[in-house]
Amino acid sequence: MAKWLVKKEIEFVSALKNRDVKKMRSLFNNVPTVDLAIFAEKIEDVSSLMFIFKVVPSELTADFFTELNDETQEKLLNTFSDKELVELINKSYTDDIVDFLEDMPANLVTRTLRLTPKERRESVNKLLNYKEDTAASVMTTEYFELHSDITVEEAMKAIREKGKKAETIYTVFLRDEKRTLVGTVDLDDLIFADPKQTLDEIKNKEFLFTHVNTDQEEVAQKFKKYDLHALAVVNNEQKLVGVITVDDIIDVIEKEVNEDVALQSGVVPLKDEYMETKPLRMALKCAPWLIVLIIIGIFSELVLSKFQEKLAIVPALIFFIPVLMDTGGNAGGQTCGLIIRALALKEFEVKDFWKVVWKETKTAFLTGAIVSTFAFCVFMVEFSIPGLIQTELSIIQKLVVSGIVSLALLSAIILSKFVACALPFLAVRLKKDPALTSQPFVTTIVDVCSLLIYFGIFMIFFATGFFPR
Amino acid sequence: MAKWLVKKEIEFVSALKNRDVKKMRSLFNNVPTVDLAIFAEKIEDVSSLMFIFKVVPSELTADFFTELNDETQEKLLNTFSDKELVELINKSYTDDIVDFLEDMPANLVTRTLRLTPKERRESVNKLLNYKEDTAASVMTTEYFELHSDITVEEAMKAIREKGKKAETIYTVFLRDEKRTLVGTVDLDDLIFADPKQTLDEIKNKEFLFTHVNTDQEEVAQKFKKYDLHALAVVNNEQKLVGVITVDDIIDVIEKEVNEDVALQSGVVPLKDEYMETKPLRMALKCAPWLIVLIIIGIFSELVLSKFQEKLAIVPALIFFIPVLMDTGGNAGGQTCGLIIRALALKEFEVKDFWKVVWKETKTAFLTGAIVSTFAFCVFMVEFSIPGLIQTELSIIQKLVVSGIVSLALLSAIILSKFVACALPFLAVRLKKDPALTSQPFVTTIVDVCSLLIYFGIFMIFFATGFFPR
Numbered sequence: 020m021a022k023w024l025v026k027k028e029i030e031f032v033s034a035l036k037n038r039d040v041k042k043m044r045s046l047f048n049n050v051p052t053v054d055l056a057i058f059a060e061k062i063e064d065v066s067s068l069m070f071i072f073k074v075v076p077s078e079l080t081a082d083f084f085t086e087l088n089d090e091t092q093e094k095l096l097n098t099f100s101d102k103e104l105v106e107l108i109n110k111s112y113t114d115d116i117v118d119f120l121e122d123m124p125a126n127l128v129t130r131t132l133r134l135t136p137k138e139r140r141e142s143v144n145k146l147l148n149y150k151e152d153t154a155a156s157v158m159t160t161e162y163f164e165l166h167s168d169i170t171v172e173e174a175m176k177a178i179r180e181k182g183k184k185a186e187t188i189y190t191v192f193l194r195d196e197k198r199t200l201v202g203t204v205d206l207d208d209l210i211f212a213d214p215k216q217t218l219d220e221i222k223n224k225e226f227l228f229t230h231v232n233t234d235q236e237e238v239a240q241k242f243k244k245y246d247l248h249a250l251a252v253v254n255n256e257q258k259l260v261g262v263i264t265v266d267d268i269i270d271v272i273e274k275e276v277n278e279d280v281a282l283q284s285g286v287v288p289l290k291d292e293y294m295e296t297k298p299l300r301m302a303l304k305c306a307p308w309l310i311v312l313i314i315i316g317i318f319s320e321l322v323l324s325k326f327q328e329k330l331a332i333v334p335a336l337i338f339f340i341p342v343l344m345d346t347g348g349n350a351g352g353q354t355c356g357l358i359i360r361a362l363a364l365k366e367f368e369v370k371d372f373w374k375v376v377w378k379e380t381k382t383a384f385l386t387g388a389i390v391s392t393f394a395f396c397v398f399m400v401e402f403s404i405p406g407l408i409q410t411e412l413s414i415i416q417k418l419v420v421s422g423i424v425s426l427a428l429l430s431a432i433i434l435s436k437f438v439a440c441a442l443p444f445l446a447v448r449l450k451k452d453p454a455l456t457s458q459p460f461v462t463t464i465v466d467v468c469s470l471l472i473y474f475g476i477f478m479i480f481f482a483t484g485f486f487p488r
Numbered sequence: 489m490a491k492w493l494v495k496k497e498i499e500f501v502s503a504l505k506n507r508d509v510k511k512m513r514s515l516f517n518n519v520p521t522v523d524l525a526i527f528a529e530k531i532e533d534v535s536s537l538m539f540i541f542k543v544v545p546s547e548l549t550a551d552f553f554t555e556l557n558d559e560t561q562e563k564l565l566n567t568f569s570d571k572e573l574v575e576l577i578n579k580s581y582t583d584d585i586v587d588f589l590e591d592m593p594a595n596l597v598t599r600t601l602r603l604t605p606k607e608r609r610e611s612v613n614k615l616l617n618y619k620e621d622t623a624a625s626v627m628t629t630e631y632f633e634l635h636s637d638i639t640v641e642e643a644m645k646a647i648r649e650k651g652k653k654a655e656t657i658y659t660v661f662l663r664d665e666k667r668t669l670v671g672t673v674d675l676d677d678l679i680f681a682d683p684k685q686t687l688d689e690i691k692n693k694e695f696l697f698t699h700v701n702t703d704q705e706e707v708a709q710k711f712k713k714y715d716l717h718a719l720a721v722v723n724n725e726q727k728l729v730g731v732i733t734v735d736d737i738i739d740v741i742e743k744e745v746n747e748d749v750a751l752q753s754g755v756v757p758l759k760d761e762y763m764e765t766k767p768l769r770m771a772l773k774c775a776p777w778l779i780v781l782i783i784i785g786i787f788s789e790l791v792l793s794k795f796q797e798k799l800a801i802v803p804a805l806i807f808f809i810p811v812l813m814d815t816g817g818n819a820g821g822q823t824c825g826l827i828i829r830a831l832a833l834k835e836f837e838v839k840d841f842w843k844v845v846w847k848e849t850k851t852a853f854l855t856g857a858i859v860s861t862f863a864f865c866v867f868m869v870e871f872s873i874p875g876l877i878q879t880e881l882s883i884i885q886k887l888v889v890s891g892i893v894s895l896a897l898l899s900a901i902i903l904s905k906f907v908a909c910a911l912p913f914l915a916v917r918l919k920k921d922p923a924l925t926s927q928p929f930v931t932t933i934v935d936v937c938s939l940l941i942y943f944g945i946f947m948i949f950f951a952t953g954f955f956p957r
């Protein structure tokens with residue numbers, strides 16, 4: 020397949036260069052539009068690309084335009100004549116027009132809206148004004164709606180006549196006299212049904228819809244749960260205003276995951292693909308979190324500064340600071356990753372907080388017990404290899420130091436799993452994205468606590484005379 | 489919607505308790521199957537659940553059974569009579585049978601296979617033997633195939649007669665005389681076409697398919713790129729052997745993301761949902777990585793142990809160890825998260841390694857410059873607040889220490905972004921999942937390097953006499 024595409028790209032470039040009308044039309048008839056768009060994005064010269072819009076019928080180029088990246092779309096729109104722009108608008112789905120307008124400069128938006136016929140302009144404006152990440156922001160207004168009391172035969176006739184303009188006919192939406200949404204029928208059920216049955220008789224038992232302001236992540240969960248092809252979007256009066264199709268939902272899922280991954284890695288989410296984001300922009304997305312974390316990290320400095328005299332007594336305690344900090348951070352990161360993902364998938368809700376805490380506490384004790392027992396043995400082995408760790412501790416002191424570190428590890432694991440579990444819930448409570456409580460954030464907070472616990476345990480041993488001098 | 493469901497659950501429980509046949513049938517006719525399955529999973533008593541299979545027609549219960557969790561399915565299968573099991577098999581799609589057999593104990597698998605009619609048993613066995621995470625493992629064998637030279641009218645007639653058994657008729661697959669796959673037709677194109685046209689004339693220009701052994705993540709990318717409803721799966725002879733539908737792909741995307749999130753958080757991926765995983769199992773998924781990381785962390789101990797005499801000269805250097813380690817780790821985590829995600833989405837490939845490294849190097853320098861300049865100022869402010877950091881350094885020494893730490897921060901950011909960028913590519917090269925090179929892993933490796941850089945820079949200052957005594 021890939022080889023075939025490489026060949027087609029060479030043909031595309033040469034057809035463009037030689038202004039070969041016949042070849043270009045044949046490419047548009049034979050190559051997936053999204054691949055043609057990928058070829059075209061690499062062409063620097065806009066006037067070459069304009070050749071495509073001049074010679075290929077606009078039925079074929081409307082989709083092509085939609086698939087292009089923002090940059091290429093903007094260059095083209097600036098070059099289009101009014102006539103070409105009108106043709107493009109007429110052949111595009113309303114949601115596609117809205118999608119590209121959202122990323123265009125104001126003058127192009129104004130010009131495009133001016134050239135859009137009045138009724139469509141209203142839908143475009145409406146869609147442009149819906150809040151980001153809501154059901155409305157991903158819906159299309161080209162759906163297919165029928166009266167629920169007509170027969171299957173009448174419905175099929177209507178679909179043949181008027182269905183072509185709709186983005187999907189695989190789900191037909193049913194309304195009553197008051198234009199209220201009353202159900203849906205799948206196209207396959209229409210095909211298998213007796214032509215004399217009414218749509219009411221064969222409509223889906225699942226009468227599912229969503230509201231314009233519902234979060235798109237919630238809509239995606241509904242698609243997943245009910246294996247939907249399309250979902251109705253209604254307004255406050257229960258009237259159908261748009262439809263979301265499954266292909267748009269796959270993009271939603273991807274976008275939400277990208278955002279969560281970025282946030283959890285401590286990066287402000289990128290707007291474009293990785294390779295399209297310039298280094299300076301990338302640095303500006305990375306630096307803020309690092310700076311915030313350095314400020315939180317000041318507390319670690321203060322803890323160490325306060326305990327420097329104690330550290331001078333037993334310098335070996337310093338050696339274990341990295342391993343303690345890493346383990347605490349890593350243990351928290353594990354919980355954090357799982358909890359945020361489970362919250363995103365609605366595997367549990369905010370009200371399950373205590374159930375989750377209890378589960379994590381048990382997990383933390385078990386994990387801590389396994390890890391700290393193991394660590395204790397590792398430390399003793401290290402101490403017993405001559406010359407590996409340079410220290411003047413006696414064997415008993417080595418045992419006690421290993422014990423203190425292992426105990427600190429156990430406490431750090433329990434504490435960090437608790438913090439990592441509580442922070443995402445707190446974020447949801449505060450109506451923030453739980454992914455904001457990222458692993459780096461948890462790590463840095465836990466570090467301060469781990470150090471305090473570490474020195475606390477040491478102080479107890481020391482003060483009670485348990486630390487053998 | 490949610491309120492309605494709560495009401496339906498109460499009705500379900502009471503219908504079950506009162507053995508109300510009529511009510512139960514009506515529930516199965518009116519409530520989405522997946523919701524009924526969620527209600528049923530909460531019922532402990534299997535004999536109650538058996539009531540459902542005795543009174544509700546198996547057309548309705550086959551789907552219901554598929555939606556139940558493993559535990560409930562196993563309990564039910566153990567209770568089913570042979571007759572009931574045969575009925576269930578006959579009404580279920582082959583891929584659903586395979587799905588539940590995959591998680592059942594051997595005796596149940598043997599019994600089910602024994603009761604499955606011979607031809608279907610062969611398909612079931614074949615599907616059971618395909619490798620996990622391949623296209624074949626998510627495909628169904630109930631697709632709808634037609635000869636490419638028949639007319640639209642003949643095709644519609646065939647669909648009405650034989651399409652009901654197929655999992656989807658929205659995409660019809662076309663074959664030639666040799667049973668080789670030659671294309672696809674969408675149902676909507678069939679409906680809008682002239683009844684006298686042949687399928688060859690109206691088939692999709694995108695002739696897309698995938699191979700049985702293709703990775704499911706790659707298949708998901710194809711669905712996303714081409715907005716597909718269904719995709720053909722072919723064997724080595726280019727013969728159609730199965731079909732993947734978009735609803736299964738949404739599950740694939742979710743599963744792959746869950747795995748990546750778990751791996752990147754340093755957890756062995758969970759098999760079940762978070763709440764269904766027992767604490768001990770969870771601890772066993774968490775502990776291994778923590779132990780591996782403690783072993784890597786030994787190097788940090790060794791570095792500190794080697795440099796303890798130097799640390800004794802300028803104890804203030806110790807204070808900055810946490811902030812240095814955190815920043816290095818966090819900077820690496822950012823890059824790691826973005827790179828792994830971009831690799832998963834195929835935004836770039838292994839061959840783009842040097843391009844990515846170059847991009848990250850530029851980003852790292854910019855990020856490092858911003859962060860370390862800022863950090864230098866913060867350190868100086870800290871030093872100038874009386875009593876905040878307990879140290880006996882002179883002002884010039886404070887300036888130099890802040891400088892050393894900032895320089896170490898800059899180096900740590902650059903180094904860690906490089907490591908974080910290289911490791912996922914290395915994993916792909918070694919044919920491992922890039923998500924394995926998780927953030928904790930990068931953090932721990934970078935920590936060792938950051939400490940070495942830190943003391944290296946200090947030693948240079950010290951040895952060259954630049955550190956004012």
